Amino acid sequence: METSTVTTNTVKVKYKQKSKLREMFRKLTRSWTGMLGxxxxxLLIILSIFGDWIAPFDPMDAQLRDRLLPPLTDxxxxxxxxxxRDILSRIIDGTRVSMIIGLATAxxxxxxxxxxxxxxxxxxxxxxxxxxxxxDVQLSFPFILLVLxxxxxxxxxxxxxxxxxxxxxxxxxxxxxxxxxxxxREKEFIIAAIATGVSKFEILVKHILPNIFxxxxxxxxxxxGTYIIAEASVSFLGFGVQPPTPAWGNMxxxxxxxxxNSWWLITFPGIAIILTTLGINLFGDWLxxxxxxxxxxx
Amino acid sequence: MLDFIIKRIxxxxxxxxxxLTVVFFLVRLSGDPTTLFLPPDAPKEQIEEYRxxxxxxxxxxxxxxxxxxxxxxxxxxxxxxxxxxxxxLVLQRMPATFQLAISALALxxxxxxxxxxFSAYKRNTIFDRLxxxxxVIGQAIPNFWFGLILIYIFAAQLKILPSSGGGSIAHMVLxxxxxxxxSISRFVRxxxxxxxxxxxxxxxxxxxxxxxxxxxLIMKYALKNSLIPIITLVALDLGVLLGGAVITEAVFSWxxxxxxxHQSLMNRDFPIVLAGVFIIAIIYxxxxxxxxxxxxxxxxxxxVK
Numbered sequence: 001m002e003t004s005t006v007t008t009n010t011v012k013v014k015y016k017q018k019s020k021l022r023e024m025f026r027k028l029t030r031s032w033t034g035m036l037g038x039x040x041x042x043l044l045i046i047l048s049i050f051g052d053w054i055a056p057f058d059p060m061d062a063q064l065r066d067r068l069l070p071p072l073t074d075x076x077x078x079x080x081x082x083x084x085r086d087i088l089s090r091i092i093d094g095t096r097v098s099m100i101i102g103l104a105t106a107x108x109x110x111x112x113x114x115x116x117x118x119x120x121x122x123x124x125x126x127x128x129x130x131x132x133x134x135x136d137v138q139l140s141f142p143f144i145l146l147v148l149x150x151x152x153x154x155x156x157x158x159x160x161x162x163x164x165x166x167x168x169x170x171x172x173x174x175x176x177x178x179x180x181x182x183x184x185r186e187k188e189f190i191i192a193a194i195a196t197g198v199s200k201f202e203i204l205v206k207h208i209l210p211n212i213f214x215x216x217x218x219x220x221x222x223x224x225g226t227y228i229i230a231e232a233s234v235s236f237l238g239f240g241v242q243p244p245t246p247a248w249g250n251m252x253x254x255x256x257x258x259x260x261n262s263w264w265l266i267t268f269p270g271i272a273i274i275l276t277t278l279g280i281n282l283f284g285d286w287l288x289x290x291x292x293x294x295x296x297x298x
Numbered sequence: 299m300l301d302f303i304i305k306r307i308x309x310x311x312x313x314x315x316x317x318l319t320v321v322f323f324l325v326r327l328s329g330d331p332t333t334l335f336l337p338p339d340a341p342k343e344q345i346e347e348y349r350x351x352x353x354x355x356x357x358x359x360x361x362x363x364x365x366x367x368x369x370x371x372x373x374x375x376x377x378x379x380x381x382x383x384x385x386x387l388v389l390q391r392m393p394a395t396f397q398l399a400i401s402a403l404a405l406x407x408x409x410x411x412x413x414x415x416f417s418a419y420k421r422n423t424i425f426d427r428l429x430x431x432x433x434v435i436g437q438a439i440p441n442f443w444f445g446l447i448l449i450y451i452f453a454a455q456l457k458i459l460p461s462s463g464g465g466s467i468a469h470m471v472l473x474x475x476x477x478x479x480x481s482i483s484r485f486v487r488x489x490x491x492x493x494x495x496x497x498x499x500x501x502x503x504x505x506x507x508x509x510x511x512x513x514x515l516i517m518k519y520a521l522k523n524s525l526i527p528i529i530t531l532v533a534l535d536l537g538v539l540l541g542g543a544v545i546t547e548a549v550f551s552w553x554x555x556x557x558x559x560h561q562s563l564m565n566r567d568f569p570i571v572l573a574g575v576f577i578i579a580i581i582y583x584x585x586x587x588x589x590x591x592x593x594x595x596x597x598x599x600x601x602v603k
Contacts, residue, residue, distance in 0.1 A: 033434075133312070134316075136309070136313075137312060137313050137316045137317070140313050140537075140579075140582055140583055140586055141313070141317060141578075141579060141582060142537055142538060142540060142541025142542075142578065142582065143538075143541065144541045144542065144544065144545065145541040145544055145559075145575075145578065148544060148559075148560075148563065149321060149324070149563065149571070149575065150324065152563040152564075153324045153325060153327070225438065229438075229440045232440055232443075233440060233441070233442055233545050236442050236545070237544075237545065237548055237560055238564065239563070252442070252443060252446065256446055256549075259446060259449055259450055259454060259461075260450075260453075260454045261454075263450050263454075266443070266446045266447070266450065267447070267450075270439075270440065270443035270446070270447070273438075273440050273443065274435070274438045274439055274440075274443075275438075277437075277438035277440075278434070278435060278438040281434065281437065281438060282434070285434075
């Protein structure tokens with residue numbers, strides 16, 4: 001008798017999870033903006049992973065004879081740059097850089113912010129006061145300027161730009177997670193757990209953390225676009241990702257000197273940034289509306 | 299209210315103090331700036347002499363103490379390049395940046411508020427959908443790229459506006475439009491949702507039922523109340539605009555603080571970087587301060603807290 005109940009329960013749980021994912025997807029097919037975002041993200045993932053095989057040319061291969069070819073000449077769909085490199089191939093290769101930076105930053109900033117937010121919201125007291133003062137102070141300084149100064153000081157490179165973005169971005173996570181934790185603490189099931197003598201740490205791991213996972217994912221998905229644009233801006237200003245590594249921001253930086261004659265150098269990398277950010281934002285908006293309608297409009 | 303103001307003033311001071319401290323240590327940790335002034339093959343004695351001359355050989359805490367002591371008096375040292383007073387250079391560039399940021403702010407409010415109000419009023423019509431769609435795309439467009447495209451269209455192709463520099467109204471058009479783009483999207487979205495919130499309130503329904511004309515309904519009752527959250531957003535956005543000005547100024551070679559800061563970061567001219575951060579932190583903190591006061595003034599609930 002005992003064993004059979006257990007098995008039915010596991011089956012039920014499994015079935016529930018599966019149908020939850022299916023339910024999510026069903027909801028996704030009903031929202032065309034969410035679907036558009038989802039498709040764009042799939043495309044970005046494919047380009048990031050299989051870019052080397054998809055790109056028609058070697059993104060680093062400079063052919064000075066073919067420099068500044070306009071789009072649709074000699075097999076160069078989007079033209080070539082000032083060194084004769086194929087722009088489409090460089091944009092495809094740059095997808096990986098942007099995606100890595102966006103995801104890595106969201107991950108790093110999310111972890112730092114969550115740790116700080118949980119500590120502040122759960123333990124309260126003077127720790128909370130000090131941590132939130134730091135967050136307030138940092139939030140009262142322009143984000144992009146902070147990224148610029150930190151990355152200029154740390155020096156160029158992919159790792160450093162991720163660190164700069166995360167150092168500038170974690171505060172937002174900290175603040176949101178803190179208020180989530182504060183609200184959770186007042187919930188009945190937590191109070192019940194405290195009353196029954198469950199240890200503070202166990203409550204944190206078993207009851208608090210699983211319940212803040214959704215807001216973390218929502219916030220992260222909404223922030224990735226900001227990080228990608230910030231990286232492009234900083235790389236455009238000559239810090240961040242350095243040539244010859246193709247990144248959309250430094251492609252625009254190199255292309256701006258040829259703006260008067262060769263429009264394709266600055267046009268296409270920008271469109272790549274817009275489509276990427278748009279896709280991620282649309283999907284993030286949909287995710288927020290579906291998982292947590294209360295956050296809408298914030 | 300006085301308590302509230304004093305508390306916020308202390309916070310402004312704290313913000314500026316911490317910003318300076320962080321940037322000071324960041325800058326010093328990034329290496330010795332003396333090497334930048336000398337050829338790579340300079341003899342060791344000469345490097346030492348330079349370090350002593352510029353004071354970089356002393357312990358870090360001594361340098362920090364001296365820096366803070368001088369900073370309080372507005373002395374950030376001289377530009378490592380030109381030898382001019384760092385703070386003076388930054389202040390000189392201030393009006394140009396303000397000109398840009400305030401014009402952009404004015405332009406975006408002028409466009410965004412009517413658009414947001416109308417969008418909310420005509421909720422779920424084609425007009426509303428279109429304006430929401432445009433703002434979603436607008437938020438995905440990088441500011442500096444929009445600037446480049448404007449340069450290509452209006453300076454390179456049509457040749458009706460200058461692509462860079464400052465000094466005349468014509469020089470302002472493209473940078474202001476570039477800077478305004480991002481704010482417009484945010485303002486429209488925000489005004490729309492603030493307006494929708496208010497339009498759903500009972501007193502609006504009541505006055506509608508009582509036969510109040512649409513125009514007075516929107517202007518007198520709804521807009522006035524939805525302006526409260528917009529005040530905070532505008533204040534926050536002026537800060538974002540000042541930050542965004544760094545990039546926009548770089549694109550258009552606009553002679554403001556942003557461009558100076560960018561060049562100084564490139565040249566590792568740290569006194570100017572520190573003076574710039576100081577000024578921006580102060581402005582940002584003061585703007586936030588004023589917004590809080592205004593907010594507390596228009597919304598008495600805050601004061602009681």
